[in-house]
Amino acid sequence: MNLSLHTEEKNLKAALQITGSKSESNRLLILQALYPEISIENLSNSDDSEVLKKALEKGNGIIDIHHAGTAMRFLTAYFAVNEGCEVELTGSKRMKERPVRLLVDALQRMGADITYKNETGYPPLVIKGKKLHASSVKLEANVSSQYISALMLIGATLPKGLEIILEGPVTSTSYILMTLEIIKQAGLNGKFVKDRIFIEPQESVKPVTIPVESDWSSASYFYSLAAISETAEITLNNYRKESRQGDSSLAEIYKHFGVETIYTENSITLKKTGKARARSLREDLRNSPDIAQTIAVTCLATKTECMLTGLHTLKIKETDRLQALKNEIEKFGTEVRITGDSLQLIPNPELKQGVEIETYNDHRMAMAFAPLALKTDLRILDAEVVSKSYPDFWEDLKELGYTCKE
Numbered sequence: 001m002n003l004s005l006h007t008e009e010k011n012l013k014a015a016l017q018i019t020g021s022k023s024e025s026n027r028l029l030i031l032q033a034l035y036p037e038i039s040i041e042n043l044s045n046s047d048d049s050e051v052l053k054k055a056l057e058k059g060n061g062i063i064d065i066h067h068a069g070t071a072m073r074f075l076t077a078y079f080a081v082n083e084g085c086e087v088e089l090t091g092s093k094r095m096k097e098r099p100v101r102l103l104v105d106a107l108q109r110m111g112a113d114i115t116y117k118n119e120t121g122y123p124p125l126v127i128k129g130k131k132l133h134a135s136s137v138k139l140e141a142n143v144s145s146q147y148i149s150a151l152m153l154i155g156a157t158l159p160k161g162l163e164i165i166l167e168g169p170v171t172s173t174s175y176i177l178m179t180l181e182i183i184k185q186a187g188l189n190g191k192f193v194k195d196r197i198f199i200e201p202q203e204s205v206k207p208v209t210i211p212v213e214s215d216w217s218s219a220s221y222f223y224s225l226a227a228i229s230e231t232a233e234i235t236l237n238n239y240r241k242e243s244r245q246g247d248s249s250l251a252e253i254y255k256h257f258g259v260e261t262i263y264t265e266n267s268i269t270l271k272k273t274g275k276a277r278a279r280s281l282r283e284d285l286r287n288s289p290d291i292a293q294t295i296a297v298t299c300l301a302t303k304t305e306c307m308l309t310g311l312h313t314l315k316i317k318e319t320d321r322l323q324a325l326k327n328e329i330e331k332f333g334t335e336v337r338i339t340g341d342s343l344q345l346i347p348n349p350e351l352k353q354g355v356e357i358e359t360y361n362d363h364r365m366a367m368a369f370a371p372l373a374l375k376t377d378l379r380i381l382d383a384e385v386v387s388k389s390y391p392d393f394w395e396d397l398k399e400l401g402y403t404c405k406e
């Protein structure tokens, strides 16, 4: 499905209910499978959470998790300790190019029975679940925090718990902290001190209901819309100031674009009153990689010079996001310089019209570019990709006065 986006709206006003955080949901689904006393509220309706839920229900045989990175990594650890199960964990073509070696190495050193079906270091994986007795493991921490979260989630089921020693710089730390907070909220114990994470052993937890906050990465597209609009007042329900999600740094970052965040007990209102904006932006996004695309497109639309750093993980996500951003932003006549971990955008006063955006099977490419329709009509190719994290995205955009035509 290709969508042509158009809007004449300059003043945005709406109240929306975005689905639950996929990161929180996927942690909770794994914990619930290990500790059935846990109940979850406001679970994400994303494809990634749906495939994880189905995989846990299936529990044996060939399990295809499509494009879902967290599902691949979390299930690798989950099945490795699930005594008696035999699974082949596979995914989309792109998933077979996304590395899992550091996690698999760590689990193998802990005694797990995991082999590669095709290429060493990449899915599909053949996993035979067994009891693991290790109590400590070392792991390089600069490639993906998902490997670390995966180990943390199974840590309490091991007879002596698990100490995870992080080697080198740590990336996406906010997601490790999210895992720890959720583990504690479930009634388990753990701590993260310097380069070490300790998860205490525990066989069961007391019955507990854990609400999932709505998804801050999904909220980023509304921050971008507010930034690009003349005025905006967009209320998003089920968000908190004290969030577990690192992408809540949006509230601070978007002040540069004149967007204020007003917090009430259970919602945020993004308010733009037309104040002057900064002409340039410097941000280190190593703790919130998923909002890099949104911010780059906001800068394109608002003609803000920007230098985004800490982006070394973007190359191994749903697509090579640095290259994809360069390809698509340059279609508008704006220069983009990328390195292995940074993106610089040099604004151009003219914005080319009638551009078609390739989305590279990446939900965030489609959603990040959509706000730009406030400035120029555009066409988003394969627009259905949004369902990976936010299936209702196009419907919610209509609430803001957009027309989205096939």
Ligand SMILES: O=C(O)C1=C[C@@H](OP(=O)(O)O)[C@@H](O)[C@H](O)C1
Residues within 6 Å of the ligand: 022, 023, 024, 070, 143, 144, 145, 146, 149, 171, 172, 175, 289, 290, 313
């Ligand atoms: O743990 C998580 O829920 C996630 C961690 C991040 O990945 P990396 O740690 O690989 O950067 C993030 O990009 C991804 O969307 C979700």
Ligand SMILES: C=C(OP(=O)(O)O)C(=O)O
Residues within 6 Å of the ligand: 067, 068, 069, 070, 071, 290, 317, 318, 364, 389
């Ligand atoms: C990178 C992402 O997801 P995952 O790694 O879980 O596929 C994302 O949602 O932006």
